[in-house]
Amino acid sequence: MAVKRRQPTMADVGALAGVTDRTVSNVLSGKVPVRPGTRDAVLQAVQTLGYQMNPSARSLRTGRTGxxxxxxxxxxxxxxxxxxxxxxxxxxxxxxxxxxxxxxxxxxxxxxxxxxxxxxxxxxxxxxxxxxxxxxxxxxxxxxxxxxxxxxxxxxxxxxxxxSNVKAAQAATDHLLSMGRRRIAAVGPNPADTTTTAATLRLDGYRQALRDAGIDVDPGLIAPAVAWNEAHGVKAVDALVDHGVDFDAIFCFNDSLAFGVLHALRQRGIQVPHQVAVVGFDNVTATAYTSPPLTTIDSxxxxxxxxxxxxxxxxxxxxxxxxxxxxxxxxxxxxxxxx
Known part of the structure; x- marks a missing residue:
């Protein structure tokens, strides 16, 4: 006959970590202050024993669920x-x-x-x-x-x-300008925006960088994207190329758009960065592994x-x-x- 294993208690966690039950409770409930070394010891004991706090009991005791x-x-x-x-x-x-x-x-x-x-x-x-x-x-x-x-x-x-959406977008555009690029497309504005959004702020930063460089903002270089995903990055490049827009750089309002942009440029036989330089925004993990690896803003x-x-x-x-x-x-x- 199988014997049911006893579930570890808070006292067991405290004994293994060398602390009191109250200290264990403080760590698990998020109460402060608890020294980092003590917290680490308690969490290690929790993991070792497989301890699970009873949420209902915790809620009754503290008035919080955790x-x-x-x-x-x-x-x-x-x-x-x-x-x-x-x-x-x-x-x-x-x-x-x-x-x-x-x-x-x-x-x-x-x-x-x-x-x-x-x-x-x-x-x-x-x-x-x-x-x-x-x-x-x-x-x-x-x-x-x-x-x-x-x-x-x-x-x-x-x-x-x-x-810092505005300043970060300005920095991304300034970087492209410092490379001598002057026909910089912006991929990401949403025509449906009627209030402040990340897109409107990043567009402001893009425009400000161009103005500071003495370059007029060309509406033809602003490529909208209803959704910030790879598919709309591809659509933006296709629209720019199919309409005969001359561009030598693209600032993408997030990295997912940039992934689509890189794919579309490669499909079109446009070399990055020799013909078109590309900058993204967010510095997600995959940016280091694109072809070529993506310059981006770490937000x-x-x-x-x-x-x-x-x-x-x-x-x-x-x-x-x-x-x-x-x-x-x-x-x-x-x-x-x-x-």
Missing amino acids: FLTLALPDLTIDYFAELANAVLNEADRLGWSVTVQQTSTLRERELSLVSGAGRNFSDGLILLPHALDSRDRNLLVTDLPMVLLGERIFDGPVDHVTM GVGVIAQTAVQRLIGRILGTLDGAPEVFVANFSLVRREST
Whole structure:
């Protein structure tokens, strides 16, 4: 007859890690401060024993579930997938769990998350809105803590973690200008945008760089992309070439677009970077392995994820108070063989 194995307890974890039950609880609940060495010892003991906290018991004891919700528009986009991974890693490091939801840019899904109806078993929300915008900021006044990502809603009633879209796009365009390129196409604007978005901000940076260089902005060089994926990168190049537009460089508003652009240029027999130089935006992992490797903007996804998680947990635990703040991550240009 098989004997049922006893499930490890918090006391077992503490004994193995050489700490008290309370310290184990503090680590697993995300309470601070806990010394890094102690936290590592506890997490190692958890892994060794296969300990799993009872979420219901934890909720009754602390009033918290230990779960965060991360909501992103489209997890098939490399940047969003890597952002989700970075958020999961940071939350795990701090002893929290994350449920990830895809909004598919649907307004009703974003509203459900903000209202709480779509956030079962969660202490707080990290949201990158796409359908909501600054006109909806009053909807963000809720009981549950929230941190915003992206560019849709500024001056809202919650913490906001974002990136330097304008300056980074300007730096990408300046890099192409420094190479002597003067006919620089911009792939990524969305004609449907009626409010501030990453696309509008990156277009502003592109235009500013050209103006500073004394170059008129040619509308024919601005190639729209309704979706920021490889297929629309291909469509943009096809449209430029088929319409006889003369260009010697392309600034892509994200790396997924750039992957499609590189593919389309190769299919057309256009050499990169000799005939056309290409710059992307986000520095996702695959950029180092394209042919040729892609020059891109590192937008600081790791710092964005860490800051968002830490600020949200701080709001949940009450260790972070005061008025909502906006944090803007630094960026850098990563030069590779596509320029």
